[in-house]
Amino acid sequence: MRPFFKFIRLFLWCALPLLSSLAHADTFAPPKGEAIVTIKGAITASNTPDGLVLDLDQLKALPQHSFTTSTTWTEGKSTFQGVLLKDLIAAVGAYGTNVTITALDDYANTMPTTDAKEDGPMLAYLMDGKTMSVREKGPLWLIYPFDDNAEYRNEEVYAHSIWQIARIEFAN
Numbered sequence: 001m002r003p004f005f006k007f008i009r010l011f012l013w014c015a016l017p018l019l020s021s022l023a024h025a026d027t028f029a030p031p032k033g034e035a036i037v038t039i040k041g042a043i044t045a046s047n048t049p050d051g052l053v054l055d056l057d058q059l060k061a062l063p064q065h066s067f068t069t070s071t072t073w074t075e076g077k078s079t080f081q082g083v084l085l086k087d088l089i090a091a092v093g094a095y096g097t098n099v100t101i102t103a104l105d106d107y108a109n110t111m112p113t114t115d116a117k118e119d120g121p122m123l124a125y126l127m128d129g130k131t132m133s134v135r136e137k138g139p140l141w142l143i144y145p146f147d148d149n150a151e152y153r154n155e156e157v158y159a160h161s162i163w164q165i166a167r168i169e170f171a172n
C-alpha cells in the first residue's frame, strides 16, 4: 500500500472514535425501568425511536447535585436532589439555544439554555430523600436554589419551576 493511504487508514482508525466520542457526550442504553422523561430535539444522544428516554436509574447515573431551599409550594426547607439542567445539557449533548419543558398536565415553558448555571435550576427527583409522586409534583421538578438567590424569587422564575415534567425538548 502507498504510504499516503497507510497514513489515511491510520488516521481514520485513530481519529474517528475520538471525534465521535467528542460529538456524543454520552451513550445511553434503552431504559430498563419505567420511563421518567423523554428528551429530544437538538441533542446528540438517542436510545429509542422517540428520542432519549430515561428511567430513574439512568438519572441517578448522571452527575448528582443537591441543595436545601424553601419554595412557595412547600412548607419549611426541603433538600432536593437531582441533576443540574447544566449537567443534563452536557450529558445529552444538547446544542440548542433554548429548552422547552412540558409537564404531564401539558403546561409548558421555554427558557434559554444559558439559564442553566452551576448555581441554577436542577431537575429534582428526590425531596428529603424520597421520590415525589405525581400528586407531590413529581416525578421530576425543575427547582431553583430560591433561598440562595433573590433573583430567583420572582414570577418569571416561578413559571420556569415546572413540576410533573414529562418531556424536555431542545431547539435553536
Ligand SMILES: Nc1nc2c(c(=O)[nH]1)N[C@H]1C(S)=C(S)[C@@H](COP(=O)(O)O)O[C@H]1N2
Pocket: 072, 073, 103, 104, 105, 107, 155, 158, 159, 160, 161, 162, 163, 164, 165
Ligand atoms: N406542571 C406545571 N408546572 C407549573 C405550572 C403548571 O401549571 N403546571 N405553573 C407554572 C407557573 S406559570 C407558575 S407562576 C408557578 C405557579 O405556581 P402556583 O400555581 O403555585 O402559583 O408554577 C409553574 N409550574
Ligand SMILES: [Mo]
Pocket: 155, 158, 159
Ligand atoms: Mo405564572
